[in-house]
Amino acid sequence: MNNKKQAVTIKGTKEGLTFIIDESCSFDHVLIELEQKLSSSLVEKEHPMIKVNVYVGNRYVSQEMKDQIINIVRSKKNLIINDVISDVMTKKEARKIQQDLDVTTITRMIRSGQVIHVKGDLLLIGDVNPGGRITATGNIYVLGKLTGIAHAGVEGNRQAVIAAAYMNPTQLRIADFMSRAPDFETEGLFMECAYIDNKEEKIIIDRLQRLSNIRPNMNSIERRMSNG
């Protein structure tokens, strides 16, 4: 029955090609048919590169399976894989996204020697005193004075931001970037946010009001999912 029904359907779109893979047939079968179709298809060698999206429907593809598909498509000279899209994910992946979406609210003072770490975003209602440290895999918002150390995006999310009602930190860290307070004594500033500027490749501190321009899609789930 599977032989009659095509396992791989190729469609042309504006962006390039979409391979629709039947979700009910075996994966080995998919690989064989993909190989056949691509070798038999008459693509001229001089043709410009074509973007390919592979849509696998309700089939769960592990990273290994994804690589197998990508390898077959890549072996054909002028095809490049854009994405392998699946409608399903494991509970583990979902939980991770859920965690990264979560905003953990903590109401207390973080004093010298105290360390707080959360998955996802951190909303701290209270001060971070010098010697105290807060870290989060996502963004950090401090409703209070930030005079200690804050580290946002600890697992490498460079889009993460640190916002504070009063900003006078010892150190700010975002993903693998770090900036420290100047050696002379400074008065802190009210309502500030810190982010990584892609052009200058360093942490910039700016007015909180500018955050909506700097990270316009900060709250959208799609952005988080792609970073998660």
Next chain:
Amino acid sequence: MGEAIVITSGKGGVGKTTTTANIGTALALLGKRVCLIDTDIGLRNLDVVMGLENRIVYDIVDVVQNRCKPKQALVKDKRFDCLHLLPASQTSDKDDVTPEGMKKVILELKQDYDYILIDCPAGIEQGYKNAIAGADKAIVVTTPEKSSVRDADRIIGLLEKEESIGSPHLIVNRIRNHMVKTGDMLDINDIVTVLAVDLLGIIADDDEVIKASHHGEPVAFQPDTKASISYRNIARRILGESVPLMSLEDEKGMMSKVKKFFGIKS
């Protein structure tokens, strides 16, 4: 049943022992039965500040290890009948006392005294853990220096984790008003904002304090120095009275008082 108050700071040399001796004296002046406990085992000082070194027979390690009764180890003050000292040992080690042992001793002493003041050693190790074991309240002493405030912050963080101890109170010691004014020393408001705890009192830097402890007589005993008034005010606040903070400004003679009275700025 009395109340056990631990006096701690984290950092050394900010005036824990002096504060313990003076608050104890001030409370005794107000007629309370007070017991001072020195928990700085190996480096005892409180007996020297109180001028009681020559009266020590047994010490706290002897009590904890059941070599004597608490009453035998207690040293009565020279000046007050209601003020006693349980001295630390000079020869033992901090590990000879356990938090459980301390708790037991303090619980026993609480029966006979209104206030038990525990002088805590510097640091946050075993000695600190012993000192806070039996305490119901805590007083954190700090000076207007950054390092001292940082350590006070650390200690307050640790004290807040202790369920048996309520929110700690703060004493800012050794304030030099002229340096605060020029911005070379932390302001009291800054300290209280950072530490976010109740302020119990402030004590000006006063040579009289050093002089008094040199003679083994707590400054709180003197009638009219700034520091002694500050300590007595702290004692009254511990008793629940509401006493306003003393001004640190130096009065410049009669004229300034008159000007102040008429609201003229000098």
